[in-house]
Amino acid sequence: MTTLRDVANHAGVSVSTVSRVVNGKEYVSERARQRVMEAIEALQYQPNLLAQSLATGKETKQLGLLVYDISNSYFAEITMAFESIAYQHGYTVILCNTAEGTKTLKYLDMFIQRKTDGVAIVGSEMGKEEVGRLEMLLDRGVPIVIAREKGWSVNPLTDALGDRTGVVEFDTREGARMAIEFLISQGHRRIGGLFSIPKKGLWQNRRALGYRSALEAHGIPVDERLLVTDLNTSKSAGLMGMGELLRRNVDCTAVFVYNDLMAMGALSCCQRMGVRVPEDLSIVSMDDTEDSLYTNPPLTSVRIPRKEQGEFMANYLLARIQGGHPPSYLQLHVQLSLRESASTVGDKNMFRRISNETS
Amino acid sequence: MTTLRDVANHAGVSVSTVSRVVNGKEYVSERARQRVMEAIEALQYQPNLLAQSLATGKETKQLGLLVYDISNSYFAEITMAFESIAYQHGYTVILCNTAEGTKTLKYLDMFIQRKTDGVAIVGSEMGKEEVGRLEMLLDRGVPIVIAREKGWSVNPLTDALGDRTGVVEFDTREGARMAIEFLISQGHRRIGGLFSIPKKGLWQNRRALGYRSALEAHGIPVDERLLVTDLNTSKSAGLMGMGELLRRNVDCTAVFVYNDLMAMGALSCCQRMGVRVPEDLSIVSMDDTEDSLYTNPPLTSVRIPRKEQGEFMANYLLARIQGGHPPSYLQLHVQLSLRESASTVGDKNMFRRISNETS
DNA sequence: CATGTTTCTGGGAACGCTTGCAAGTTCTCT
DNA sequence: AGAGAACTTGCAAGCGTTCCCAGAAACATG
Numbered sequence: 048m049t050t051l052r053d054v055a056n057h058a059g060v061s062v063s064t065v066s067r068v069v070n071g072k073e074y075v076s077e078r079a080r081q082r083v084m085e086a087i088e089a090l091q092y093q094p095n096l097l098a099q100s101l102a103t104g105k106e107t108k109q110l111g112l113l114v115y116d117i118s119n120s121y122f123a124e125i126t127m128a129f130e131s132i133a134y135q136h137g138y139t140v141i142l143c144n145t146a147e148g149t150k151t152l153k154y155l156d157m158f159i160q161r162k163t164d165g166v167a168i169v170g171s172e173m174g175k176e177e178v179g180r181l182e183m184l185l186d187r188g189v190p191i192v193i194a195r196e197k198g199w200s201v202n203p204l205t206d207a208l209g210d211r212t213g214v215v216e217f218d219t220r221e222g223a224r225m226a227i228e229f230l231i232s233q234g235h236r237r238i239g240g241l242f243s244i245p246k247k248g249l250w251q252n253r254r255a256l257g258y259r260s261a262l263e264a265h266g267i268p269v270d271e272r273l274l275v276t277d278l279n280t281s282k283s284a285g286l287m288g289m290g291e292l293l294r295r296n297v298d299c300t301a302v303f304v305y306n307d308l309m310a311m312g313a314l315s316c317c318q319r320m321g322v323r324v325p326e327d328l329s330i331v332s333m334d335d336t337e338d339s340l341y342t343n344p345p346l347t348s349v350r351i352p353r354k355e356q357g358e359f360m361a362n363y364l365l366a367r368i369q370g371g372h373p374p375s376y377l378q379l380h381v382q383l384s385l386r387e388s389a390s391t392v393g394d395k396n397m398f399r400r401i402s403n404e405t406s
Numbered sequence: 407m408t409t410l411r412d413v414a415n416h417a418g419v420s421v422s423t424v425s426r427v428v429n430g431k432e433y434v435s436e437r438a439r440q441r442v443m444e445a446i447e448a449l450q451y452q453p454n455l456l457a458q459s460l461a462t463g464k465e466t467k468q469l470g471l472l473v474y475d476i477s478n479s480y481f482a483e484i485t486m487a488f489e490s491i492a493y494q495h496g497y498t499v500i501l502c503n504t505a506e507g508t509k510t511l512k513y514l515d516m517f518i519q520r521k522t523d524g525v526a527i528v529g530s531e532m533g534k535e536e537v538g539r540l541e542m543l544l545d546r547g548v549p550i551v552i553a554r555e556k557g558w559s560v561n562p563l564t565d566a567l568g569d570r571t572g573v574v575e576f577d578t579r580e581g582a583r584m585a586i587e588f589l590i591s592q593g594h595r596r597i598g599g600l601f602s603i604p605k606k607g608l609w610q611n612r613r614a615l616g617y618r619s620a621l622e623a624h625g626i627p628v629d630e631r632l633l634v635t636d637l638n639t640s641k642s643a644g645l646m647g648m649g650e651l652l653r654r655n656v657d658c659t660a661v662f663v664y665n666d667l668m669a670m671g672a673l674s675c676c677q678r679m680g681v682r683v684p685e686d687l688s689i690v691s692m693d694d695t696e697d698s699l700y701t702n703p704p705l706t707s708v709r710i711p712r713k714e715q716g717e718f719m720a721n722y723l724l725a726r727i728q729g730g731h732p733p734s735y736l737q738l739h740v741q742l743s744l745r746e747s748a749s750t751v752g753d754k755n756m757f758r759r760i761s762n763e764t765s
Numbered sequence: 766c767a768t769g770t771t772t773c774t775g776g777g778a779a780c781g782c783t784t785g786c787a788a789g790t791t792c793t794c795t
Numbered sequence: 796a797g798a799g800a801a802c803t804t805g806c807a808a809g810c811g812t813t814c815c816c817a818g819a820a821a822c823a824t825g
Contacts, residue, residue: 048546050811060773066813074773091542096519097466099458101780106455109500118486118696130503132478139516141468144489157498160455183450187407251805282700311700318702325413337477341641341670343677343702378668409781420805425783433803457781660810 049090051374058086069094076327100162108391109139111158115170116146116375118282119308120336121353125169125194128357136365137165144172155180159187165364169194178208185211194218194359196253197378213363213375215356219333221379222349223257223303228385229347230301231265234392235329237299238262239273241288241309243280254333258303272297280305285312293320300392301329307336310346314388329389344387352379417445428453443547460522468498469723470517474529475505478639478667479695480712484528484553485718495724497523503528514539518546526722528553528715537567544570548728553720555612556580556737572722572734574715578692581708581740582616582662585690588706588742589660590624591752594688597621598632598661600647600668602639613692617662631656639664644671652679659751660688666695669705673747688748703746711738 051069055062060079067075068083075083086092100107110133114122126142133140141163143154151171158166159180166184168191173181181191185208194214198220230238244252250259258271275291276375279286285304292302304310310332317324324330324344332339332348339346359377366373410428414421419438426434427442434442445451459466469492473481485501493762500522502513508529517525518539525543527550532540540550544567551572557579589597603611609618620627634650636643643661648671651661663669669691676683683689683703690706691698698705718736725732 048811050813051813062812063775063777063814064773067774070813071720074771076773081771083684093515093518095811096516097461097521098780099462099813101454101456101460101782101810102812102814104780104813112501117476117489118479118482119480123482126501127503130501131506134502134509134512139500139520141498142411142471142485142489142731143493144486147490150493153493155499156452157455159452161678162454164455194709215530282696286700311697314702315704337641338670338697340676341645343673345674360548407781410783411781422784422805423803426804429783433801435803440804457810458783460780460812461782461784463783463810657795704766 048095049092050095051092052089054083054086054092057090058082062074100305106164106368107136107162109141109161109163110361111141111143111154111163111166113143113145113151113154113166113168113171115144116280117142117144120176120338121306121308121334121351122170124336124353125357125360128354129167129361130357132347132358132361132365138365150171151177152180155184158189159184163189164368165190165192167192167194167360167364169360181208181212190364191361194356194360198253210375212226213360213367213373215359215377215379217351217356217379217381218253219351219381220253220257220260222333222351222383223254224261224330225257225381225383226303226333226347226349227258227261228264229385230303230329230331230389231267233260233301233329233390235301236267236269236392237273237297239292239297239299239302240275241285241292241302241304241313243272243278243284243305243309244276245278248272248277249276254305270297273299277309280309280317282308282312284404285309285314287312289313289316290320293317293322299328301331301389304330304332307334307339307346307348309334310348310388311338311342314342314344314346316319325390329392331383331389335384339386341382342388347386347389348384350384355379407454409454409477410451412449413442413445413451413590416449417441428636442606444495450688465523465727466521467496467719468520468522470498470500470502470513470522470525472502472504472510472513472525472527472530474503476501476503479697480665480693480710481529482665483695483712484716484719487502487713488526488720491717491724495720497724499665507531510536511539512541517548518543522548523727524549524551524684525647526551526719526723528719540567540571542590549723551722553715553719557612567765569734572719574738575668576710576715576717577612577738578708578710578740579612579616579619581692581710581742582613584616584740584742585662585692585708586617586624587618588744589688589690589748590620591660592660592749594660595626595751596629596632596656596658596660597626597635598649598651598656598658600644600661600663600672601633601635602637602643602664602668603635604637606633606759608633608635613662613664629656632658636668639668641667641671641674644668644673646671648672648675649679652676653689654683658687660678660690660748663689663691666691666693666698668707669707669747670697670701672703673703673705683747684749690742690748694743698743698745701747706748707743709741709743712740 051065055065145151194215197216197218249255275288277288335348335350339348410424414424421710421752504510549553553574556577608614633649692708694707694709
C-alpha cells in the first residue's frame with residue numbers, strides 16, 4: 048500500500064510537504080506541488096482516512112443511521128434522503144436495521160468505537176441501556192438527532208436526554224384524528240382500528256389516542272370489539288389483522304389502519320374475502336408512502352413527510368459537527384391525502400353481507 | 407476521551423497489559439485482569455477502532471454495499487440480508503445508493519481510503535473508471551462480490567475483472583422465457599413488453615432476449631409495436647409505459663413487465679383505465695418481491711431470490727476476509743410464482759373494447 | 766551589504782493502539 | 796536447592812497521518 052512516505056520518496060520531498068499538497072495548504076512551491084502531484088498519480092496514492100482521523104482527532108466523516116426496518120419504504124425513503132445529503136457533504140453512512148431489537152445497543156457501541164461524527168435514530172426502540180449509550184455519545188460531543196412521534200410517552204428517551212438532541216416530530220395523534228374525522232364526515236359511525244402495538248399499551252399510543260379522541264368528539268363510544276392489535280407492522284400483520292376483524296363479524300363500515308404497510312395487507316385480505324374497498328369498507332391509513340398511490344384502490348392515507356425527515360436529520364448533524372447551532376426542533380406537518388380507499392358510507396353493510404353468505 | 411493509557415494508569419499496570427485484557431489474549435494474571443476490568447468499567451472505556459485497525463493494519467470491520475436504489479424493495483431485501491449477516495460477524499456496513507450514477511466512483515474511492523474490508527455491488531452500473539477502482543481494490547486484496555444478471559454483456563465488468571470477484575448470477579433471460587412460455591401456454595399470442603432499458607439496447611437485454619426467444623420458439627413474430635421502453639424502473643415508469651401501450655391500441659392480451667415495481671405502476675394504470683387484470687389483460691413481471699403478494703390482483707412474477715443474494719454476498723466476503731476460499735460463484739434459480747395477474751386468454755379483447763368505448 | 770520579511774521545507778512528536786522482545790517472576794521437577 | 800520451563804509484565808517501535816517548530820531560501824528594504 049502506498050503511503051505518504053512513499054510519495055515523498057518518489058517525489059524527493061519530505062512527508063510534511065506531501066501532506067500539505069494533499070490537503071491543499073499554502074506555503075508549497077509550485078515546483079514541489081507539481082512533483083508531488085506526479086508522484087501521487089504515478090503511485091495511485093489514496094490517503095488513509097483512518098490514520099487521518101486518528102491524527103487530527105476530529106472528523107471521521109461517518110454518520111450512523113439507525114432505522115427500524117429498511118424494507119419498509121417509509122424508512123427506505125428517509126434513508127435515501129439522509130444518505131443523499133450526507134454524500135453531498137462527503138460523509139459516509141453506516142446503516143443499521145434495528146428491527147431485531149438487541150442490535151441497537153451493539154450498534155451504538157460501534158458508533159462510539161468508530162468515533163462516528165453523528166447519529167440519527169428513526170423508529171428504533173430505546174431501553175435504559177441504549178439511552179445510557181446515547182448520553183455517552185452526547186458527552187463525547189457527538190450530535191444525535193431523533194425522529195419520533197410527538198409525545199411518544201412510552202419511550203424514556205425524551206426525559207433522559209432533555210433537549211440535548213435534535214428532534215423531528217410529527218403528530219400522529221393529530222393525523223389519526225384527522226383521518227377519523229374525515230371518515231365521520233363521510234357518514235361513518237362504526238369505525239374499526241388495526242393497530243400495531245401491544246394490546247395493553249393501546250391507549251398510550253398516539254395514533255390510538257387520535258382515533259379515540261375523534262370518536263369522542265362526536266359522541267361515538269369506542270367499541271373494543273372493533274379494535275385489533277398486532278405486535279408487528281408488516282403486510283402480513285395487516286392481512287391477519289383484517290382477517291381477524293372480518294371474522295369478528297362486527298359490522299363496521301370503515302377501518303383505520305396503523306400504517307400503509309399494514310393497509311396493503313388489509314387491502315389484500317379484503318380482496319381475498321370479496322370485500323370491496325371502498326364500497327363495502329373504507330380504509331384509511333398512515334404514512335402515505337409512494338406505495339399508497341399504487342395500491343388498488345389507492346390508499347387514503349395521512350402524509351408524514353419522509354424526505355424532510357431524512358434531510359433535517361442529516362443537515363442538523365452536519366451543522367452541529369461544524370460547530371453550528373442549527374434549529375434543533377422541527378415539527379412536521381401531517382395531512383390527509385385523499386384517494387380512493389375511503390368514501391361515503393354505503394347503504395350496504397358488508398359484514399352482514401358476508402355473514403349471510405357464509406351462514 | 408478515555409484511552410488505553412488512562413485505563414492503565416487507573417489500574418496501575420502497563421498499556422500492554424490492558425491491551426492484552428481487552429483483546430482477551432493469554433498470559434495475563436487473574437489479578438491484573440481483574441483490576442483492568444474494574445478500571446474499564448469505572449472509566450467507561452471503549453476502544454478506538456480506528457487506532458486499532460491502524461495499528462494492526464488488518465481489518466477495519468467495515469463492508470461497503472453499493473445498491474442501485476434502496477427504496478426499491480428488491481434491493482432493500484438484499485440489503486437487509488446482507489446487513490444481518492455482517493452484523494452477526496461484528497461487521498458494519500456502509501450503504502451507498504448509486505441511482506445517481508456519479509456517486510459510484512466516489513464511493514469506491516471512499517472504500518479504498520477507509521480500508522473497507524470488502525465490497526458488494528448489486529445493480530450498479532460500472533463504467534471504465536469504476537472498473538479501474540475495483541481492480542485497485544482487488545490489487546489491495548479487498549474482496550469484491552457482484553450480483554448480476556447472467557450474461558450481462560453490456561457491462562464491461564465481466565471481462566475486465568475476470569474471475570477475481572465473487573459472483574451471484576440469476577438468469578433473467580431464462581426467467582423471462584419462462585414467463586412468456588407460461589403466457590403462451592395459456593393461449594396468449596399477442597404479448598406486449600414493458601422494458602426498462604434504452605430502446606437501442608433492447609436486444610442486448612437478457613429479459614428482452616428471453617421474451618423474444620420464447621416467442622420465436624412458438625413461431626410467433628415479434629411485433630415492435632407491442633414493445634415499450636423507458637429508462638427508469640419505477641412505479642411511475644410502469645404507469646406511463648402501460649399508458650403508452652394502451653394508447654397504441656395494439657390489441658394484445660398479455661404484457662410482460664420488466665420488474666415488480668413497474669408492474670405495480672402498470673396495474674395502477676390498468677385500473678384507472680378500466681382494464682381488468684387478468685380478465686382483459688394478463689400481466690407477468692419479474693422479481694417476485696413481497697409487494698407482488700399484496701397488489702390487486704397479486705402479481706404472477708418470476709422469483710429472483712433476494713435473501714440468498716444478500717447472504718451469499720456477505721458470506722463470501724467474510725470468508726475471503728478470513729483468508730478462506732469460498733465458492734466464488736452462485737447461480738440462483740429463478741422460477742415463476744403463479745398468482746392472479748395472469749390467466750387464460752379471454753374471449754374478449756380489451757383493446758377493442760376500449761377503442762369502441764372511446765371512439 | 767546587513768537586516769528584516771515572507772515563503773518553503775524537513776524533522777519529529779503526537780494520535781491510540783498492537784506486538785515483538787527481553788527481563789522478571791513463579792512453577793515444576795529432579 | 797537448583798535448573799529449566801512456563802508464565803507475566805513493561806518497554807518501545809511501529810501503523811499513516813497531521814502539525815508545530817525551527818531553520819533555509821528567496822526577496823525586499825535601508
